[in-house]
Every structure is written in C-alpha cells, then in structure tokens.
Amino acid sequence: MTTVLDGKKTADALMTDLKNTVTTLKAQGVTPALAVILVGDDPASAIYVRNKHRRAESLGIRSLQIQLPKTTTQAELLGRIADLNADSAIDGILVQLPLPAGIDEQAVIQSISPEKDVDGFHPINVGRLWTNLPGVVASTPYGIMALLAYYQIDVSGMNAVIVGRSNIVGRPMAALLLNHDATVTMTHSRTKALAEKTRAADLLVVATGRPEMITADMVKPGAIVIDVGMDRNAAGKLVGDVDYAGVAPVAGAITPVPGGVGPMTIASLMIQTVAIAKRRVHEQQ
Numbered sequence: 001m002t003t004v005l006d007g008k009k010t011a012d013a014l015m016t017d018l019k020n021t022v023t024t025l026k027a028q029g030v031t032p033a034l035a036v037i038l039v040g041d042d043p044a045s046a047i048y049v050r051n052k053h054r055r056a057e058s059l060g061i062r063s064l065q066i067q068l069p070k071t072t073t074q075a076e077l078l079g080r081i082a083d084l085n086a087d088s089a090i091d092g093i094l095v096q097l098p099l100p101a102g103i104d105e106q107a108v109i110q111s112i113s114p115e116k117d118v119d120g121f122h123p124i125n126v127g128r129l130w131t132n133l134p135g136v137v138a139s140t141p142y143g144i145m146a147l148l149a150y151y152q153i154d155v156s157g158m159n160a161v162i163v164g165r166s167n168i169v170g171r172p173m174a175a176l177l178l179n180h181d182a183t184v185t186m187t188h189s190r191t192k193a194l195a196e197k198t199r200a201a202d203l204l205v206v207a208t209g210r211p212e213m214i215t216a217d218m219v220k221p222g223a224i225v226i227d228v229g230m231d232r233n234a235a236g237k238l239v240g241d242v243d244y245a246g247v248a249p250v251a252g253a254i255t256p257v258p259g260g261v262g263p264m265t266i267a268s269l270m271i272q273t274v275a276i277a278k279r280r281v282h283e284q285q
C-alpha cells in the first residue's frame with residue numbers, strides 16, 4: 001500500500017500547536033508579525049499571498065500585506081524594506097518572487113535583515129544552512145523535512161536524489177538532507193541519463209516546474225516521492241512535476257498536488273515567523 005503524505009492534514013496539526021505558542025507569546029506582550037510585499041499583479045502570486053494572509057490571521061499572527069504597483073522602482077522597494085527592517089514590531093519580511101523585470105532580485109533579498117529574512121534566501125542564512133548552523137531555512141524544504149518527520153520517516157543513510165537546482169528549493173533541500181545524514185545527489189536539466197539516477201533514489205524530491213515529467217519507469221519500487229511542482233497540464237488541470245497516477249502505485253509514499261508540499265510551505269513560514277518573534281520576549285525583559 002502506498003502512503004499518501006498528506007500535507008494539508010499535517011499542516012493543520014502543526015498549526016494547532018503553533019496557535020498555542022502564539023497565544024502564550026501574546027500573553028507575554030509579543031504579537032508575531034509577518035510583512036508580505038507583493039509587487040505587481042501576477043495572479044498566481046496574489047493567490048499565494050492571500051493563502052499566507054489567511055493562515056496568519058487564523059493563528060493570531062499579525063499579517064501586513066503590502067501591495068505595490070508593478071511600476072514600483074527598485075529604490076522604492078528597498079526603501080520599504082529598510083522601514084520594515086527598522087520596525088521592532090515586525091518579525092518576518094517576505095518579498096514575493098518573481099519580481100517584475102528591472103528589479104534586481106538579489107539586491108532586494110540582500111537588503112532584508114538576515115534576522116527577519118523569513119524566506120531564508122539571504123546569503124547569510126544560506127551560509128548558515130550549509131554550515132549546519134541555526135538560521136532561517138527556505139520554507140518549502142523546511143516544510144518537506146517537517147512532513148517527513150510527521151510520518152516518522154528518517155532520511156539518515158538514504159540515497160536522496162533531488163531533481164532541480166533552484167535557490168528556493170533544490171539547493172536548500174540538498175543542504176537539509178545532508179544535515180540529516182542522507183547521501184545526496186543533485187540532478188538538473190543538463191544531467192545525463194536522468195532516469196538512471198532517479199531510479200537509484202530511496203527518496204526522490206522533484207522541483208523542476210515541468211508538468212508530470214517524472215514517470216513510473218523513473219522511480220524505484222517503494223521509493224518516497226516528494227512533488228514540489230505546481231503546474232497546469234495541457235487540459236488546464238493543476239498537476240505536479242510527477243505523473244501521480246502512474247507513479248503512486250510504484251512508490252512507497254508520495255505527496256499529492258494540491259494538498260502536499262504547498263500547505264507545508266505556508267505552515268513553515270508561520271513556524272519560523274513565530275520562532276523569530278520568540279526572541280523578542282527575552283529582549284523585552
């Protein structure tokens with residue numbers, strides 16, 4: 001029997017615990033606060049930002065949505081970030097990616113205070129992660145580790161294969177798995193004989209943005225398959241990077257799309273926002 005790794009159910013369970021933490025923090029005079037900046041009017045980004053806002057509100061986290069027009073200049077955006085960096089009531093700052101053309105994404109990421117960089121994209125946090133030091137970790141890989149932990153899957157010694165080398169998923173995923181004693185192989189669009197590599201995986205994490213590219217013949221029977229994709233197929237249906245119908249019967253465990261990695265990403269953002277806010281309790285006293 002294939003285990004469906006239910007990200008929605010797991011996120012809900014983790015959020016019940018987190019809500020209690022938020023209540024305790026508020027009683028100590030600290031209201032966790034997350035600022036999300038959205039530049040322009042990309043419809044997909046608007047949906048994610050709305051989901052984050054809803055989740056924050058339901059937990060009692062203060063959620064600031066800062067919507068800026070697509071004509072916003074880089075200098076204006078950096079100015080808004082500087083204000084949020086200086087505001088001691090703000091714990092986490094997230095600038096929704098992608099940004100409109102003409103704005104230098106790295107300049108924006110690097111302008112966020114590393115302590116408030118709740119996305120974990122700042123090079124300081126990336127360096128901390130690869131050095132196995134405490135810091136903020138990118139939400140999607142953090143959420144995948146939390147999902148595996150919830151299902152009591154120990155990755156130590158596993159052959160983990162990652163397909164996709166992005167800064168927001170593939171690379172931080174590799175670092176986290178390595179920190180948890182997996183043997184990690186990174187693959188990407190230039191990898192030769194990809195199926196040979198993926199077939200060696202005990203744990204396969206796919207984040208390519210190519211709809212349903214991982215087919216049953218690329219998966220070892222019994223493997224754990226994590227699908228980070230959020231794509232539309234030719235029929236306009238929301239699908240992942242994994243051919244779910246074909247792969248699920250072969251896999252030992254698999255995440256669905258939707259209801260897998262996506263809800264865990266948002267949960268992770270909330271968990272790390274609250275973790276940053278916790279530090280303020282000590283600063284106050």
Ligand SMILES: Nc1nc(=O)c2c([nH]1)NC[C@@H]1CN(c3ccc(C(=O)N[C@@H](CCC(=O)O)C(=O)O)cc3)C=[N+]21
Nearest residue numbers: 048051095096097098119139258259260262263265266
């Ligand atoms: N600075 C930044 N940080 C991010 O974390 C970030 C970003 N930019 N840009 C875009 C991606 C994408 N992302 C998702 C979050 C939640 C779902 C999610 O909740 N998905 C649900 C529902 C999806 C649906 O029904 O449309 C699910 O998979 O079940 C998906 C995708 C965060 N991202």
